[in-house]
Amino acid sequence: MTVPNPSLCWWVWPVILFSATFIIGCIAPLSGLGGGVLFVPLATAFTPFNIDFIRGTGLILALTSALFSAPRFIKAGMANLRIMTAIASISAIASILGAVMGLWITSALPHGQSYVLVALGAVLFLIFAVMITSKKAEFPSDGKVDSFTAKLGLVGNWFEPNLDKIVEYKARRLPLGILCFSAAGFIGGMFGMGAGWVGVPVLNLVMGLPLKAAAATSMTIITVNSAAAAWPYIANGAMLTLIIVPSVVGISIGAALGARLALRVKPAFVRYLVIVMMLFCGLINIYKGLHGLAIL
Amino acid sequence: MLEKGVQSDPMNERFASVMVILARVGLITMAICGFLWFFNFDPLMSRNIALANCSDSASLFWKAGAAIHTGGYAWFLTRLNYTDFLTIFGVSVLASAPLVSMLATIPRCSRKVYLVFMIAIVLELTFAVVRPILMKGGALAL
Numbered sequence: 455m456t457v458p459n460p461s462l463c464w465w466v467w468p469v470i471l472f473s474a475t476f477i478i479g480c481i482a483p484l485s486g487l488g489g490g491v492l493f494v495p496l497a498t499a500f501t502p503f504n505i506d507f508i509r510g511t512g513l514i515l516a517l518t519s520a521l522f523s524a525p526r527f528i529k530a531g532m533a534n535l536r537i538m539t540a541i542a543s544i545s546a547i548a549s550i551l552g553a554v555m556g557l558w559i560t561s562a563l564p565h566g567q568s569y570v571l572v573a574l575g576a577v578l579f580l581i582f583a584v585m586i587t588s589k590k591a592e593f594p595s596d597g598k599v600d601s602f603t604a605k606l607g608l609v610g611n612w613f614e615p616n617l618d619k620i621v622e623y624k625a626r627r628l629p630l631g632i633l634c635f636s637a638a639g640f641i642g643g644m645f646g647m648g649a650g651w652v653g654v655p656v657l658n659l660v661m662g663l664p665l666k667a668a669a670a671t672s673m674t675i676i677t678v679n680s681a682a683a684a685w686p687y688i689a690n691g692a693m694l695t696l697i698i699v700p701s702v703v704g705i706s707i708g709a710a711l712g713a714r715l716a717l718r719v720k721p722a723f724v725r726y727l728v729i730v731m732m733l734f735c736g737l738i739n740i741y742k743g744l745h746g747l748a749i750l
Numbered sequence: 751m752l753e754k755g756v757q758s759d760p761m762n763e764r765f766a767s768v769m770v771i772l773a774r775v776g777l778i779t780m781a782i783c784g785f786l787w788f789f790n791f792d793p794l795m796s797r798n799i800a801l802a803n804c805s806d807s808a809s810l811f812w813k814a815g816a817a818i819h820t821g822g823y824a825w826f827l828t829r830l831n832y833t834d835f836l837t838i839f840g841v842s843v844l845a846s847a848p849l850v851s852m853l854a855t856i857p858r859c860s861r862k863v864y865l866v867f868m869i870a871i872v873l874e875l876t877f878a879v880v881r882p883i884l885m886k887g888g889a890l891a892l
Contacts, residue, residue, distance in 0.1 A: 467801065502804065535761060539871060547874050550881070689821060690809065691808040694800065695837040703781060706777075
């Protein structure tokens with residue numbers, strides 16, 4: 455386990471965290487990932503903070519960015535609250551279980567932090583696979599709506615200014631969507647990450663929502679999942695001002711700039727940069743975990 | 751504002767408005783109190799002690815640095831005269847935003863099936879909040 459260098463001034467880590475989260479905030483909107491997904495692997499790999507505080511901060515980062523973007527999407531009619539309630543009513547419990555399990559592993563097992571680091575490395579490879587293989591469909595073709603989803607009337611529409619028309623859509627395969635979001639909620643709760651990396655592909659490709667509606671609805675689901683998972687971390691004391699404040703402020707300012715940069719920078723370049731960065735962090739976390747278990 | 755011709759769900763407006771208010775209150779509380787703590791204004795735990803113990807697990811960190819036993823919410827709610835704990839109070843306001851927004855939206859829900867889903871979410875989020883208090887001392891009392 456890394457111990458902070460006592461010769462370092464107290465302000466060095468907050469400045470590093472602010473700078474790093476500012477950059478994460480800039481590139482997260484371009485890469486299609488949430489801030490928490492990038493923050494947790496980087497912080498576990500390169501900072502001396504205990505993984506409890508890193509996961510707690512990661513969840514609050516995911517929650518904060520979702521809380522500030524979701525209402526805008528909801529008011530514009532882009533986020534579908536009906537789909538959100540149907541999915542989150544199941545996935546929130548999975549998020550709570552993930553958070554409780556994650557904290558239990560680090561507090562009850564002798565080398566708990568090392569186990570979590572190895573598992574986090576493995577999850578980063580899973581995210582890598584999802585990012586590489588998933589294709590996006592801006593307006594998925596109409597597919598057969600199953601009877602369960604049809605009974606719930608999961609339809610939506612919003613005015614798309616680029617097309618100057620109202621876009622209408624019907625969701626399908628809700629049970630599969632719930633299953634995927636529950637798995638993502640469990641992983642998000644356990645490792646302190648949002649579920650955007652799996653939420654958008656699931657809503658877009660599995661449930662047939664247009665890309666914009668998928669991204670917006672995913673954000674609203676993240677508000678519920680992240681909030682549900684945050685409470686065990688708050689109760690356990692896994693919140694530290696030294697980490698949370700510079701990180702939340704950094705990512706908020708970075709995200710505001712990132713939204714403007716998105717119009718100028720090629721998203722494909724940033725996407726590959728993030729993929730390489732996550733693979734690198736995954737390897738470092740697995741190495742740190744195995745080193746902690748005295749295997750390497 | 752919705753464009754003419756787009757069907758608006760009445761529960762959307764309420765949900766979004768309540769969420770915006772709580773998100774702003776939580777973020778402002780957290781940021782202001784956090785900055786005060788960074789400038790050494792009424793902290794319980796100094797910045798140097800926090801940095802020295804930050805590689806410990808959360809429960810050990812608070813025990814070693816401030817002789818505080820975590821588990822539940824009394825550990826920070828009873829110390830709101832210190833800026834480090836006011837920051838955590840701001841975080842808990844942020845975390846309560848979806849629960850309060852959902853509660854405020856329930857009266858606007860028009861279809862029974864969504865009412866059931868919303869009540870389920872409210873119960874689950876309430877369980878997430880009260881579980882650490884109910885299970886205090888048990889195997890899952892984290």
